[in-house]
Amino acid sequence: MDKIRIVGGTPLKGEIRIGGAKNSALKLMCTSILTDGDLVLENVPRLADIRTTAQLLESMGVGVTFAEPEGEDAPQRLTLGGGSLNSTLADYDIVRKMRAGVLVLGPLLAKHGKARVSLPGGCAIGTRPVDLHLKGLQQLGAEIDLDGGYIVAAAPNGLIGAEVTFPFVSVGATENLIMAATLAKGTTRLVNAAREPEIVDLANCLIAMGARISGAGSDTIEIEGVDSLSGATHTVMPDRIETGTYAMAVAATRGDAVLVGALPETLGAAIASMAAAGVIVDHVPNGMRIRCGALVGTDVMTEPYPGFPTDLQAQMMALMVTAQGASMLTETIFENRFMHVPELMRMGANINLHGRSAMVRGVPRLTGAPVMATDLRASVALVIAGLAAQGETMVNRIYHLDRGYERLDRKLAACGAQIERVAG
Numbered sequence: 001m002d003k004i005r006i007v008g009g010t011p012l013k014g015e016i017r018i019g020g021a022k023n024s025a026l027k028l029m030c031t032s033i034l035t036d037g038d039l040v041l042e043n044v045p046r047l048a049d050i051r052t053t054a055q056l057l058e059s060m061g062v063g064v065t066f067a068e069p070e071g072e073d074a075p076q077r078l079t080l081g082g083g084s085l086n087s088t089l090a091d092y093d094i095v096r097k098m099r100a101g102v103l104v105l106g107p108l109l110a111k112h113g114k115a116r117v118s119l120p121g122g123c124a125i126g127t128r129p130v131d132l133h134l135k136g137l138q139q140l141g142a143e144i145d146l147d148g149g150y151i152v153a154a155a156p157n158g159l160i161g162a163e164v165t166f167p168f169v170s171v172g173a174t175e176n177l178i179m180a181a182t183l184a185k186g187t188t189r190l191v192n193a194a195r196e197p198e199i200v201d202l203a204n205c206l207i208a209m210g211a212r213i214s215g216a217g218s219d220t221i222e223i224e225g226v227d228s229l230s231g232a233t234h235t236v237m238p239d240r241i242e243t244g245t246y247a248m249a250v251a252a253t254r255g256d257a258v259l260v261g262a263l264p265e266t267l268g269a270a271i272a273s274m275a276a277a278g279v280i281v282d283h284v285p286n287g288m289r290i291r292c293g294a295l296v297g298t299d300v301m302t303e304p305y306p307g308f309p310t311d312l313q314a315q316m317m318a319l320m321v322t323a324q325g326a327s328m329l330t331e332t333i334f335e336n337r338f339m340h341v342p343e344l345m346r347m348g349a350n351i352n353l354h355g356r357s358a359m360v361r362g363v364p365r366l367t368g369a370p371v372m373a374t375d376l377r378a379s380v381a382l383v384i385a386g387l388a389a390q391g392e393t394m395v396n397r398i399y400h401l402d403r404g405y406e407r408l409d410r411k412l413a414a415c416g417a418q419i420e421r422v423a424g
């Protein structure tokens with residue numbers, strides 16, 4: 001198994017190009033099931049989760065073509081043809097690898113009236129049930145059973161629009177319901193919907209395919225069902241979590257770099273927290289410039305968008321461990337998202353866990369150590385810590401990183417980091 005070896009202490013300087021958003025592209029790919037036309041996606045990141053989703057769609061008969069890239073750094077174009085779909089089974093062996101696998105359920109039910117979809121995998125950051133997805137689809141008229149680890153769903157007479165009020169915010173349930181409702185009869189109203197920018201990206205793609213959707217980006221979304229959707233061409237939005245990750249890496253190494261293509265307006269809460277901690281964030285014509293003043297401890301609480309993203313909590317902790325003073329990081333979305341804490345402590349961080357809060361007391365410096373990556377964002381937090389630490393850090397189990405970060409080692413090395421991938 002590959003590892004990442006880092007010799008820390010070099011400030012990151014230069015430019016880092018931000019890729020297309022994983023958590024948008026995966027759902028956009030699932031919309032191909034809703035149309036017989038061709039869906040062309042531009043700016044698709046080169047990630048393991050993208051390949052897994054492509055494999056899942058191909059296993060159901062969807063035509064999947066990656067355009068021959070102009071160079072290994074060029075963004076990918078992906079063409080998906082849902083018209084050739086010949087199976088409504090989403091197999092355990094593929095879906096267990098990632099959370100987004102369950103996002104084929106809504107489109108399959110809406111277009112084909114049935115689905116057999118394995119309960120999904122993804123990062124082991126909590127129990128992550130899918131009850132809100134299932135209850136919402138039932139409210140649109142779907143019959144749903146669980147059988148041997150599979151969701152077995154049917155809507156033989158088609159889905160019917162309804163008002164669905166989510167008891168709490170779920171990104172995935174909102175996305176599944178939006179996709180399902182595009183082809184339902186009548187109007188669907190989603191109340192207490194997720195407001196993440198990826199939801200807006202999904203709605204914009206569906207609108208380009210002929211769907212009637214209003215309110216995406218607010219907590220109430222209305223979808224008026226149509227008889228069919230056409231193909232479309234859509235560009236995947238820039239990855240705000242990749243952006244926040246590199247911003248924190250630059251700050252943690254006290255560097256100075258431009259994140260090319262970043263969309264600062266999708267990162268308001270994270271930018272505010274970084275600014276409060278002493279990170280200087282400038283909006284520049286081609287993205288965001290990150291520099292660092294004196295770092296001071298800052299409290300952060302994760303919340304659904306527009307709050308501070310849970311997907312940046314581990315990276316923020318890696319930044320706060322060498323800030324002056326104390327910070328309290330509180331995780332409200334996932335019950336098991338502090339697995340980076342013991343690993344950061346192995347590098348000399350001073351952290352106390354109290355339930356869903358971590359009290360970080362800043363130390364002058366970290367020291368490199370062998371550490372174990374446990375999930376995607378925890379893994380990259382260890383990379384950030386390694387870049388800032390004195391001496392050598394070896395990050396083990398880096399397959400998690402390949403799910404969400406494209407050419408991480410090369411992007412960081414181009415900014416001066418001493419980092420290499422070591423074949424294991």
Ligand SMILES: CC(=O)N[C@H]1[C@@H](OP(=O)(O)OP(=O)(O)OC[C@H]2O[C@@H](n3ccc(=O)[nH]c3=O)[C@H](O)[C@@H]2O)O[C@H](CO)[C@@H](O)[C@@H]1O
Nearest residue numbers: 023099100128129130131132133169170171172173333334
């Ligand atoms: C592929 C993808 O886009 N993943 C993102 C998505 O995950 P995902 O869509 O899985 O996250 P949700 O917003 O659905 O989960 C939020 C909370 O609701 C709970 N829940 C969710 C659904 C449900 O039916 N029942 C239930 O109890 C979850 O366990 C969690 O505690 O949004 C999360 C929150 O921003 C991000 O951290 C993930 O990176």
Ligand SMILES: C=C(OP(=O)(O)O)C(=O)O
Nearest residue numbers: 099100122123311376377
């Ligand atoms: C938790 C994440 O991904 P997933 O939902 O696919 O596990 C993530 O992107 O941080």
